[in-house]
Amino acid sequence: MNAIEVQGLTKKFGRYTAVDRISFQVPEGKIFGFLGPNGSGKSTTIRMLCGVLTPTKGSAKILGYDVNTNVDKIKQSIGYMSQKFSLYEDLTVNENLDFYAGIYGLTNKEREERKKGIIAMAGLVGRENILTRNLSGGWKQRIALGCALIHKPKILILDEPTAGVDPVSRRVFWQMIFTLAKQGITVLVTTHYMDEAECCDSLAFIFNSRLIAVGTPRELIEKERVSNLEDVFIKYVERETNQKIQSSFEELKFLVGEERA
Numbered sequence: 001m002n003a004i005e006v007q008g009l010t011k012k013f014g015r016y017t018a019v020d021r022i023s024f025q026v027p028e029g030k031i032f033g034f035l036g037p038n039g040s041g042k043s044t045t046i047r048m049l050c051g052v053l054t055p056t057k058g059s060a061k062i063l064g065y066d067v068n069t070n071v072d073k074i075k076q077s078i079g080y081m082s083q084k085f086s087l088y089e090d091l092t093v094n095e096n097l098d099f100y101a102g103i104y105g106l107t108n109k110e111r112e113e114r115k116k117g118i119i120a121m122a123g124l125v126g127r128e129n130i131l132t133r134n135l136s137g138g139w140k141q142r143i144a145l146g147c148a149l150i151h152k153p154k155i156l157i158l159d160e161p162t163a164g165v166d167p168v169s170r171r172v173f174w175q176m177i178f179t180l181a182k183q184g185i186t187v188l189v190t191t192h193y194m195d196e197a198e199c200c201d202s203l204a205f206i207f208n209s210r211l212i213a214v215g216t217p218r219e220l221i222e223k224e225r226v227s228n229l230e231d232v233f234i235k236y237v238e239r240e241t242n243q244k245i246q247s248s249f250e251e252l253k254f255l256v257g258e259e260r261a
Contacts, residue, residue: 003028003155003186004049008058011044018044021058022211024204028154031177031187033200037237041209042190046159049188050080063154076104079148083160087144089133093124096132096147104151111150118146121176138169145176156180158189162196174199194229205233207240 004026011019019041026032036042047053049060051071060067062074080086087096097118101111119125122142132140141161148156158177162170174196181187191197198217205213205220213220213236217229224232234245 001028002026003030003063004032004188005061006045006049006058007060009045009048009055009060010057011041011048011053012056017209019048019206020209022204022206023058024211024214026186026188026202028186029181029184030201031181031189031199033197033203034188034190034206035192035197035203035233036190036206040206042206043159045206046080046157046188046190049074050078050157051075076151077153078155078157079151079153080157081144081148081159081161083163086147087132087140090131092129092131093119093135093143094128096143097150100147100150106151114150114152118143118150122146136169137165138172141165141169141173142176145173149180153185155186155188158187160190160192162191162193170196194233197229203229205236207236212236212240 002025004024006025007023008021009019009023010017010021022041022045024032034042034045044053048055048067049062051067051074054068063077065073065077067074088099091099094115097115098111101114106114119128122139122145124139124143127135127139132143135143145161156177162173165173170193177187177189178199189196189200197203200217202214202216203220204211213232215223220232221227221229224235226232226235238245
């Protein structure tokens, strides 16, 4: 069964088309990577899937709920985490968790049980009363993930969740994602790190508002006859723009002046 079904999804702002007739499916319990340059339409798509933006055309369903007519059901079914971590820095770890538990209407018993598990998962035992602003990027990332999970969503949407954190924190974070997927949680993640993209079960590339490729990492690499996803990404951009991704020494001459005779 598919957790996410998107068919001909389109979003226009006046004459500008931010997302142009994209279609894809994400099976339950799988990790789906949504890739593309900045401004390509990734975040607009995510906002439509979360029920924040209304599509101009097309359809999208989250666990069978239509994004146009079942927004409340969808918001209860998904956990969302952005690269800004969605945390209140003037609140403590405990207070941030309490805030999100209140948003989702958890009982006191549910809140305390889930907070205990999240704090243990994040490795923050003993740090519950530290102000969030005083945590490192890696710790903030883990507690933000905990806030997104506190209501036990079936789908987790992550918008560049590892931007700006160190390699060790990225690896720990992805180990947590693998564990969640094994427990049956569906994950949709945007990332600019191609090593992370290779960890996904399947990928979709969006460019200039249009979906240009969908498949597993291995399928896309073999189809383009390259050795890695970074080369796949560059090939797509070069093909769509009809320009080579390279810098010419001629273009840099102004930095070094005239060549000596």
